Amino acid sequence: MASNRFHVLLLWLSLCVALADEVAVENMYIGLDDILSPLDSNTTHPSWLSSSGHFAFGFYRHGDGHGYAIGIWLMGGTTNTVVWTTNRDDPPLSSNSTLQLTVEGLLLKQGSDDRGQLYVPSEPAGSASMLDSGNFVIYSQESSSFVVWQSFHHPTDTILGGQNLTILNQLVSSRSTSDRSTGHHYLAFQDDNNLVAYPINSSGTASDAYWAFRDQNIYHGTEVAQLSLDAKGYLCFSVFQCLANNTNQQIKQQNTSSIYRATLDVDGNLRLYEHLFDANSSSSLLVHTNTVWQALTDECQIKGFCGSNSYCSNTSGNARCHCYPGFVPYNNKTSGGNAMFLECKLNYSKDDCETSGGRNYNIVSLEEMQWNYDYPYWAKLMSMEACNKSCKEDCDCAAALYTNGRCNKYSLPLSYGRKAPNASDTGMALFKVPSEYVIRKNTTTSSPKNPNAIVNNRRGLILILASTLGSLSFLCVVFVVSIFFIYRSQVHRFTKLSASSNLGFTEECSLRSFSFDELVKATSGFTEEVGRGSFGAVYRGTIGENSKRIAVKRIEKIVDEGEREFRAEITAISRTHHRNLVKLIGFCIEGSRKLLVYEYVSNGSLANLLFKTKKHLPWKERLKIALDVARGVQYLHEECEVRIVHCNLKPHNILMDELLTAKISDFGLARLSKPELLSIRPDKNEVKTGYLAPEWQKEALASVKADVFSYGIVLLEIVCRRRSIEVNVPSPEEVLLSSWAYHCFATEQLHKVVVYNEDEKQDMDWKTLERMVKVGLLCVQDDPSLRPSMKNVILMLEGWKDVPIPPSPSC
Template identity: 45%
Template structure:
């Protein structure tokens, strides 16, 4: 009987497999799809489609339910890539490769089965897109590479995971992940937390002793369960499912909000509705990391809402989930007439990441007093007679209905939250203070009137002086001085003291103002046909740029064919000297300060000038250092300018090899992101204290960017700094910033505003992908 039963089972299974293949679309070699003609291949039932769907202002490749009007996407290829243009083609080539072909003919493989050639493909009724070999065996399938969803019959194997989408409308990787761990436990984490960091798990199946080779499974009746290799059910997660319902389709999706939900859809009803059948979360604020740094999650009208604690405002009011920043920059632990400038405010039932620098056994009153007197203490988490003192930023804030204790936050005096406190203090002032203020006010008005008269007379004299001097004595900070060639020849002693030479010309040391002011005079040696117009436009814009991290331009010379620039003299050389030549290497604190100062300088050029400026040549030689070792960006006066209504420009290649962005070499539009790339390379050089290419090093370390990413992936960042004393979390933050900046695709790179926020520690940084393109199974 057993033999007969097994034979029947085998025949039934074989028949089912044949039927499944017949109820699918068979796709032959040479077949193709394009967004504007034949955009997808349907399954045999017409329920699922594989091909191009609309994404933002372009297209993406994925699988969706075609019979539902509002397409439900269940799988996406290369989900983090920018939208595809209408001119691309998806091709199953005659030699058995599934490739994406660009308009220029460039092909990118969509699968990782390079060792095997497909003979055909099929969109199965299960929602699985597969490639077959000549023996009709599956050699690649989308079920092996899930994105945020699994379907009935699609197991989530040990070591695999679902990653949420970034928003309701974007299928790019988001903040949360569901991992089927090798220890048998199914766990939800924030995406940027290393697996098995159990303190950050916000749900798990509690099967951590089930061992390896456990898989998560969903059957066609909607039953969700864990099973081992022998077929034994380890645990049912949602009961027995619905065995009598043959008209529902199920899917398990990790939502962009971090909530895992099992959905059902009635196939026999003409609607787009999905019903929630099961979820392990009881609150929409259960996911850890839903809100950014210094923000916490609250539930309002059954929706998760990010909120700022006292003394904080949103980084971006339009995107509350980015986090919060202090609304006052006043330093603590200062006082005036014995009165503290800080007040303490309390926040109840909010849970944060537990990362204290000091733990004390105190009452709440004692905890408040202790934090108030401690300059290091910026917040304290008080619970069960324990005072856990913290520094900002706070992370992973969630409102909890259980006893999560009290958050004591030190709010800076003068912020919007302390306005009423300030008013109460003012009302407590005596009548004597009021009379004294009146006397002081009257005296101040008299002084103001006298000062106004003196200033007026001084301005009249200065105006007359400027008028008499013509174009030679414009007031500093108002405009640039225009020098004659003879004046600068004299100032530089006939251009004899050369201090440097760059791509744009030679730099000479000189003196102006009767020997009182040292200057650096750059003589431009290459003049192009349109240089006169470009030169004057750039001088006009530079006259309006003032920032502490930009080398100050005193004036210029436009005398015949001579073009010269007069800068402030920086007597501590360049960042290249400090990093690569100096005997005393910069400390880690100096490195972080240098990186942040350079980033702020570039941010000013990009976002805070009246005319946006692309520097085009960010490198250590163009970062100069003054007497206090403050870093300042040079040569920005020779960058290509963008008018207010432009976002990109085409131009000849500028910059230095190794620092120029990939788009320079492809004749693509150059945007502000070109500077972001150069800054990323510079940042990695600052971190590691070496050049971006060094052929004297071992082969795997020659190209700095590749080596840094390899170390990042392997969890060996300590190799980058050798014996230097560095906090590893701060090192990883800077490495992540650098790797995001050097992404080959410009749209992947952050803006400089975002870079500054990341370096300051104000926003979280997700794990970066490889800086260079790669093909994978997605």
């Protein structure tokens, strides 16, 4: 406790120093009669900048693109981040608007029309300034250091470093990321010093609150509660308790500076953001934006996230809103799940509540539901069947929640619904819907005007059944006769086809034997070489009536086995079927000539993509390629009929199709290779490039863990976009990629291993980078027992399993 108090006292001292610095620093002052206008010219400016260039005050484009609004925004990045807006619910301003600093305050005009004073300070104004903290201040005419008005005292949805939220103001979310008008939620202090978040149109009572925090060190209102954010990222409640700090950050680059903001976001969640800027840049160059902390991890806990008569579901990891059974969206333009604020209405009229001879109702249920609002108008202990009947017979009952043997009935509108599979206080939600609604949903034969006509008319039902059975019997006879004649025709065609010596190329053949002359013709005499691997050259060709593209590999470095053994190995390879493996189509054996025919993969090898092109490769795409390769290797190790150890996994043997899906080639050829090329004496070129596991050089038997080592090298190359061994590097420690990556990881300097251009700098995903590097380092351990299985590699890359801290690869 004493340590906590000490840290918070340091926080308050830093706030005082920051405020003193604001006064001491020479700011960019705005004099009387200075004018702003959305249109830049010689006499007007669209904004007033802070001395650092990070913040600007002035006109910015309204969210719909029509007109302008006045506010403060954080510069940098592709879009500026608005942190404060004045008169946020006013209509957009025209392009001929002007804003002028006068003695009476800021005067807003649209053309020749004077809209009046925008801000009226407590004393006559003398100057103004946009401070580096993001605070726009107006100074007294008497003293250039005495502030008579400041934006920090009038927050909208954000507080910045050095700003406080007190009982005198509140945060109100924006309607959307582009529309800064009043949104759906607000955060404010109550008289009891609780900081509470509510939906904007709620009653403001405890049943409507979805998040609250109270400082336990404040008693009976003897101290004024406030939420403070300092320039170092500490978000603290009053004196001794902090909600969040900046200790759990992503890896920071060197020579960067941070600006923090706490925002009540559009969805109603309070989040603390860090904006990382390049300290060496003369302009406001935003490097990265990071979410440091958020009040709620599940958006479905936010009341008002979904509108009336809809419920929130987060089972897929994405909070979505859905209409209840019997309801449809108001605008009828959307169906299924929709993000945020979905409003729904009944899909039928309630005017004819069930009476004697009136409308019939059915009950549709939803499991694991919560309704976090108010109290039901009726509640009683009973069975679920009795609860169903009670709601169906009650004109006021739109739905009921049955939980722990208790029936709770609710009328419209239904609010704050949530599907919560892991919660302990959920129940079965029962919705009363007209019987014809269910019939229309499940059948197309009944009439909407008289849905029960078929059920009630027994005579008509018998006639329909009789005619249906007669029709089915006739169709069965026709079907049997047709099958008989089709069978005879197919037998005749098959007999003729079998008698022919030239079968041609068909997709139905799982594996075909080609003649050497056929492949010479298909490849135009092996003239177009598209690649060369450890087992021979690969040539492009076409075959068949449809000119299907193929890739033909001439096998050179194999054991001189008999034809029977070669066919057996190739047949085993052909039984593999996976989207991340190159498909084997056929083969050719004529004496010493042995060739394999594969599907043609159009985008070349992964090596070309990583090392020879400068194409921007987003981090999501890098992770997808890494997962494609991992799934292909896992299939070879664990899922195909015969377990296959690749023994030669590297970017040159990984091909990319037109959708940049990675496909592994050259698998299964290791058992056909000459021994000196494999485990006994590895190929010098292969050892030189660093893909072979250390145990190969020790004449150990090849195992699946050797492929895991090779995959780890490939994964590090995907991350860093450089080869595993590079000679032309600034320092000797960078020559071996695995050792260099571990050094950068251990010293928290992972940014050094990545080669990126300006486009990739904006796209940098540091969490994905760190996770991929850690998995790669686990795979390249010298001790095979320390390497994970490919199944665990996939789980770690997908984020389903924690990645342990890897030891040094050479330990």
